[in-house]
Amino acid sequence: MAAEGPITSGAYILHHLTYLQLDLKTWKIVENSQNFWVVNIDSVFFSVLLGLLFVFLFWPVARRASPGVPRRWQSFVEVCTEFVDGQVKDAFHQKSKFVAPMALLVFFWVLFMNLMDLLPVDALPTAAEAVGIGHLRILPPADPNITLSMSLTVFLLCFWYSFYCKGLKLVAKEAFLHPFEAGNPIAKIVLMPLNFVLKVVEELSKPLSLGLRLFGNMYAGEVIFILLAALTLRYSAPAHIAPTTGAAFFIFAALAVFTVGLFAYGKGKWLRGWLPLALLAVIAAGSLFGFLPAIGGQTYYQILFATGWGIFHWLIIALQAYIFMVLTVAYLSMAAEHH
Amino acid sequence: MSINATLIAQILVFLILVWFTMKFIWPPILKAMEERAKRIADGLEAADRARKELADANTRADDEVKKARAEAAVIIERANQQAGQIVDKARTDALAEAARQKATAQADIENMAHRARAELRGQVATLAVQGAEKILGREVDANTHKALLDELVAGI
Numbered sequence: 001m002a003a004e005g006p007i008t009s010g011a012y013i014l015h016h017l018t019y020l021q022l023d024l025k026t027w028k029i030v031e032n033s034q035n036f037w038v039v040n041i042d043s044v045f046f047s048v049l050l051g052l053l054f055v056f057l058f059w060p061v062a063r064r065a066s067p068g069v070p071r072r073w074q075s076f077v078e079v080c081t082e083f084v085d086g087q088v089k090d091a092f093h094q095k096s097k098f099v100a101p102m103a104l105l106v107f108f109w110v111l112f113m114n115l116m117d118l119l120p121v122d123a124l125p126t127a128a129e130a131v132g133i134g135h136l137r138i139l140p141p142a143d144p145n146i147t148l149s150m151s152l153t154v155f156l157l158c159f160w161y162s163f164y165c166k167g168l169k170l171v172a173k174e175a176f177l178h179p180f181e182a183g184n185p186i187a188k189i190v191l192m193p194l195n196f197v198l199k200v201v202e203e204l205s206k207p208l209s210l211g212l213r214l215f216g217n218m219y220a221g222e223v224i225f226i227l228l229a230a231l232t233l234r235y236s237a238p239a240h241i242a243p244t245t246g247a248a249f250f251i252f253a254a255l256a257v258f259t260v261g262l263f264a265y266g267k268g269k270w271l272r273g274w275l276p277l278a279l280l281a282v283i284a285a286g287s288l289f290g291f292l293p294a295i296g297g298q299t300y301y302q303i304l305f306a307t308g309w310g311i312f313h314w315l316i317i318a319l320q321a322y323i324f325m326v327l328t329v330a331y332l333s334m335a336a337e338h339h
Numbered sequence: 340m341s342i343n344a345t346l347i348a349q350i351l352v353f354l355i356l357v358w359f360t361m362k363f364i365w366p367p368i369l370k371a372m373e374e375r376a377k378r379i380a381d382g383l384e385a386a387d388r389a390r391k392e393l394a395d396a397n398t399r400a401d402d403e404v405k406k407a408r409a410e411a412a413v414i415i416e417r418a419n420q421q422a423g424q425i426v427d428k429a430r431t432d433a434l435a436e437a438a439r440q441k442a443t444a445q446a447d448i449e450n451m452a453h454r455a456r457a458e459l460r461g462q463v464a465t466l467a468v469q470g471a472e473k474i475l476g477r478e479v480d481a482n483t484h485k486a487l488l489d490e491l492v493a494g495i
């Protein structure tokens with residue numbers, strides 16, 4: 001941790017929300033830069049990494065795809081492809097070579113990026129700190145640059161695609177003669193600026209809402225994970241005893257996993273109810289009164305809290321990926337269709 | 340949150356990934372799936388056709404069997420008729436033969452009876468002449484009394 005002395009929760013949270021930035025003008029790592037020519041290396045690194053994950057999961061199947069009896073992994077990939085294809089066919093009625101592949105990529109890429117949220121908030125940043133990287137945000141969708149860049153790309157594709165499908169005349173007609181329509185030519189000309197302004201607002205709201213929706217959901221999820229982790233800070237080890245509690249860390253981590261396992265798979269009211277509750281009470285009391293190594297208490301709570309919220313967060317992760325894909329297809333469909 | 344050059348970098352990454360997916364991932368997978376769907380459809384169609392052909396073959400076989408059975412019935416009927424005719428003819432032939440043989444036998448019997456009677460008559464005449472010679476004590480000249488003897492023989 002960058003901060004000296006006891007860590008306050010404010011500093012802890014801020015630390016987790018700071019990007020690893022590279023200034024493109026000076027080629028130096030900077031912190032909290034407000035310049036435009038700065039790249040958030042962590043966001044780009046993890047999004048590229050997860051994009052490559054998608055490629056390496058799907059490409060081998062694509063290269064060896066055969067119409068014969070599919071093997072297990074091929075079946076899985078085909079089920080995914082079929083799912084996306086069905087969604088695209090529902091929403092998009094033109095023939096297009098890029099919409100369905102783009103939907104597939106968007107769904108899985110966003111899903112993988114969202115799933116980064118389930119990694120323990122301290123795991124990778126702590127590991128990065130060990131090799132000298134001060135800040136690391138591993139969740140690309142919690143960076144508005146990432147989500148907005150994707151939605152802007154979708155917007156630009158829509159823009160190009162509407163010209164491609166409808167031609168200049170029809171696009172201009174839609175931009176200037178709707179939604180306010182008039183019978184005589186003078187009224188038409190008078191209404192043109194108003195119509196155009198409304199159209200611009202309408203079109204700009206699409207990429208903004210698309211990008212900000214994903215960003216907002218994932219950012220909120222990440223912040224909740226960080227807040228839950230920050231709640232446990234008071235049980236963290238003072239610096240001077242931390243090295244002695246390495247063993248305790250693993251013992252308590254194992255205990256935490258065991259408790260969660262009991263809650264999940266235990267049978268009867270003893271194994272499922274009283275025993276894990278008693279374990280929780282013992283650890284809590286021990287941590288509060290300092291009987292147990294403090295880092296154990298922190299880890300214990302972090303795993304419990306993060307598991308609880310993580311199970312719920314799964315829904316958001318999958319749902320947001322799905323929504324992003326469906327809206328991408330829907331916007332492209334709106335761009336292509338005359339309405 | 341501040342917007343910076345990450346935006347541009349990510350747009351490039353996104354476009355490259357879309358291009359890659361569009362070029363190398365989506366088409367082969369979809370092609371394989373469509374080809375498999377076509378194969379399955381073809382297979383099902385072939386199965387349907389085979390089933391229909393089998394049904395056709397079965398009906399044809401049934402028809403053949405029925406026809407064969409009818410023909411066999413006709414043949415048996417004709418054979419029965421022929422057999423009846425043969426038996427009838429044989430019976431008539433046998434009856435005719437029997438009648439003919441009976442007639443021949445009767446004719447033979449009659450002939451033999453005639454001959455026997457004629458013989459008997461001759462012997463009776465001879466006996467009568469011998470008897471008469473004994474009775475008369477002398478010889479009766481057969482030639483002299485030929486007319487008389489013939490009359491006698493005819494009278495027997």
